[in-house]
Amino acid sequence: MASRAGGRRTGPKCIAIVGPFSSGKTTLLEAILARTGAISRQNPVTSGNSVSDYSAEARAHAMSVEATFASTEFMGDDLTFVDCPGSVEFAFEAEPVLAACDLAVVVAEADEKKIPALQQIMRTLDEIGLPRILFLNKIDKSTIGVRDTLKMLQPASSVPLLLRQIPLRKDGIVVGSIDLALERAYVYREYAPSEIAEIPGDDKARELEARFSMLETLADHDDHLMEQLLEEIEPPKDAVFDNLSADLRDGTVTPVLIGTAEKGNGVLRLLKAIRHDAPDVAATRIRLGVPEGTATVAQIMKTIYTPHGGKLSVARVLSGSLADGTELFLPGGAAVRVSGVYRMFGKDQTKQPSAGEGETVALGKLDAARTGQTLSSIKGGIAPLVELSPPPPVFSMALRPKERKDDVKMSAAIQRLAEEDPSLTLRQQQESAETVLSGHGEMHLRVTVERLEGRNQIPVEGRVPAVPYRETIRKSTQQRGRHKKQSGGHGQFGDVVVEIKPLPRGTGFQFTDTITGGVVPKTYIQSVEAGVRDYLKSGPLGFPVVDVAVNLSDGSYHAVDSSDMAFQMAARLAMKEGMAACSPVLLEPIMKVEIFTPSDATAKITGIVPQRRGQILGYDARPGWPGWDVVDATMPQAEIADLIIELRSATAGVASYRAVFDHMAELTGRLADEAMNANGKAA
Numbered sequence: 001m002a003s004r005a006g007g008r009r010t011g012p013k014c015i016a017i018v019g020p021f022s023s024g025k026t027t028l029l030e031a032i033l034a035r036t037g038a039i040s041r042q043n044p045v046t047s048g049n050s051v052s053d054y055s056a057e058a059r060a061h062a063m064s065v066e067a068t069f070a071s072t073e074f075m076g077d078d079l080t081f082v083d084c085p086g087s088v089e090f091a092f093e094a095e096p097v098l099a100a101c102d103l104a105v106v107v108a109e110a111d112e113k114k115i116p117a118l119q120q121i122m123r124t125l126d127e128i129g130l131p132r133i134l135f136l137n138k139i140d141k142s143t144i145g146v147r148d149t150l151k152m153l154q155p156a157s158s159v160p161l162l163l164r165q166i167p168l169r170k171d172g173i174v175v176g177s178i179d180l181a182l183e184r185a186y187v188y189r190e191y192a193p194s195e196i197a198e199i200p201g202d203d204k205a206r207e208l209e210a211r212f213s214m215l216e217t218l219a220d221h222d223d224h225l226m227e228q229l230l231e232e233i234e235p236p237k238d239a240v241f242d243n244l245s246a247d248l249r250d251g252t253v254t255p256v257l258i259g260t261a262e263k264g265n266g267v268l269r270l271l272k273a274i275r276h277d278a279p280d281v282a283a284t285r286i287r288l289g290v291p292e293g294t295a296t297v298a299q300i301m302k303t304i305y306t307p308h309g310g311k312l313s314v315a316r317v318l319s320g321s322l323a324d325g326t327e328l329f330l331p332g333g334a335a336v337r338v339s340g341v342y343r344m345f346g347k348d349q350t351k352q353p354s355a356g357e358g359e360t361v362a363l364g365k366l367d368a369a370r371t372g373q374t375l376s377s378i379k380g381g382i383a384p385l386v387e388l389s390p391p392p393p394v395f396s397m398a399l400r401p402k403e404r405k406d407d408v409k410m411s412a413a414i415q416r417l418a419e420e421d422p423s424l425t426l427r428q429q430q431e432s433a434e435t436v437l438s439g440h441g442e443m444h445l446r447v448t449v450e451r452l453e454g455r456n457q458i459p460v461e462g463r464v465p466a467v468p469y470r471e472t473i474r475k476s477t478q479q480r481g482r483h484k485k486q487s488g489g490h491g492q493f494g495d496v497v498v499e500i501k502p503l504p505r506g507t508g509f510q511f512t513d514t515i516t517g518g519v520v521p522k523t524y525i526q527s528v529e530a531g532v533r534d535y536l537k538s539g540p541l542g543f544p545v546v547d548v549a550v551n552l553s554d555g556s557y558h559a560v561d562s563s564d565m566a567f568q569m570a571a572r573l574a575m576k577e578g579m580a581a582c583s584p585v586l587l588e589p590i591m592k593v594e595i596f597t598p599s600d601a602t603a604k605i606t607g608i609v610p611q612r613r614g615q616i617l618g619y620d621a622r623p624g625w626p627g628w629d630v631v632d633a634t635m636p637q638a639e640i641a642d643l644i645i646e647l648r649s650a651t652a653g654v655a656s657y658r659a660v661f662d663h664m665a666e667l668t669g670r671l672a673d674e675a676m677n678a679n680g681k682a683a
Helices: 025-035 056-061 088-099 112-128 146-156 201-219 223-230 237-250 267-277 281-288 404-420 442-456 522-535 564-580 599-611 643-650 669-678
Strands: 013-018 068-074 077-083 103-108 132-136 161-163 165-170 173-179 184-189 192-197 254-258 297-306 310-319 327-329 335-337 341-345 348-352 360-364 374-376 395-401 425-429 434-439 460-463 470-473 477-485 492-502 509-513 548-556 584-598 615-621 628-636 656-667
Touching: 013 025, 013 088, 013 281, 025 068, 025 077, 025 103, 025 267, 056 442, 068 267, 068 341, 068 360, 088 112, 088 297, 088 442, 103 112, 103 267, 112 146, 132 146, 132 267, 146 161, 146 165, 161 201, 165 184, 165 201, 165 254, 173 192, 173 201, 192 267, 201 223, 201 237, 237 254, 237 267, 254 267, 281 310, 297 360, 297 404, 395 404, 395 442, 404 425, 404 434, 404 442, 434 442, 442 460, 470 492, 477 564, 492 522, 492 564, 509 522, 522 548, 522 564, 584 599, 584 643, 584 669, 599 615, 599 628, 599 643, 628 656, 643 656, 656 669
Parallel strands: 013 077, 013 103, 103 132, 132 254, 161 254, 509 548
Antiparallel strands: 068 077, 165 173, 173 184, 184 192, 297 310, 297 374, 310 360, 327 335, 327 374, 341 348, 341 360, 395 434, 395 460, 425 434, 470 584, 477 492, 492 548, 584 628, 584 656, 615 628
16 A cells, blocks of 8 residues: 655754743753754753753743754754744744744643643644644653543644553653554653663553554544454554654644653654654645745744844745855845855854755845745745734833933834844834833733843833823813014914814814904914914813814904914914813723633633723633633723733733724723823823
């Protein structure tokens, strides 16, 4: 019978290591590098010496905060592993990485609280069609059986989790594993390859049951194997391995291997599964839709600014080859020239003359290139293979340098940081004259500020961005404003009568005139409107005025002394006196909010919303997300600033939200007084 998988794929491979926060991804990478001989010994992540945790921010917070690349060799194969952050706040780091990888190793553990985070990761892999292996970590600490663990984890995966190994226990302690495909036992040794052993007699029945379950799942996609099982014919091991490879590459199953990365257990079997079963760059080209016949195509996975080497663009060579000095083209036609090709190993780079198909390397000084872009040797470039779309930001901070001389320097530094992390957004808030940085959580922005200060020596101050309050009126009035000034020569004279009326909420501003008999010449009516508009920029409460109608009904002028400026001044005087008599009131923006939460935390979320002056509109199951809900609510913008911190605290770090402006609402009492005092106005 012909092979379904077509044999082992050779050539360089790129493998992402992903998983929920604190599942052991960085530890697994250390174990892999130690097992392949890339490092002399496995460093504990708490030592601060691991390959991934090389940045000051990673060490300070004891967590990965950016994707880390490390290339190594295993049994003659060139493998690049990418350790991706597990925190949802840094999850977007993985998206441009995953697009160009051949395989993902999902690190998980028997922890029910982490299932929603695992589900988010698996869904991302589903969306891009990336094959994956699940490495069930910390198997020595698990208190439940491995098959019960898979039942617990299965809702997080859209395809069957296929158990390839079961634990080997002695006196209730995990001492090794039994490989269901090889039908062979392995006894663990710390930081060393496992010893091959016979399957103990007491475990033989358990192994046969688990193996049959594995074969049944494989038979769902192989009619010949199904016939063999029905006829109780033992399938050849080669055929079993062929099915395992084919189903992994097709994405119809997620094989599950077990181990304890902290002790190096199960790592060798994982590496052999990657070597034998993983797809190669040819499959990645098909998945991304790389045009056939394109000489050289490279996909940028990350941008790094190094202290001394300048800008590096980490890229996967999907087809062809490149070298120092190679000219490549971005989508749209801009040309860039490679200035150095480097092999990555954490913070270290080793220069090499060129890179071939499948290799993952850093390219020097591609100033115009950005993360997620596609490079090609075709003049004019090719269409982008990947469209990055960061999720909406959920946390913002207004930044300013402690010393004004650093203003320009800070802006340039933030732009570089945004190149490294495309999920950051920067905007200039003209109304409040603030530089507002937005991202995916409090820790996300804290790390960004630490980079800003540590790398660039720019001390900054951060605060909650100003809320765009407005004010309006409740009553109508009529008011005269007269500006008269005589100082020798031509004087200044303008005289107006205006009617000020409230408008329905959301109407904005309306200006009309009912002048008759030319008491105010037409040339000065525009001046009156300009004066009114200028005043409305800051009303009696100190905020822009909205939902007001002003009608110019009467006035007078002087043939010599009247002017554009005089009538603007008269209009401002009329508005200043009249608005104070119109019962001004503060308005605050109310946002329409969608909160995405695991269903078991929905009750907590519906309790949080009213505490922030919000109103629950309803909640329902989140479409396409089993075990998740969407809570719809309205909430004042002033209450949203740190909302994400409370949401994540209530949901083991996975909840998120999306907010859009809905309407303005009156704000009175203590909160209004606080807003006006903060704006420099007494209530």
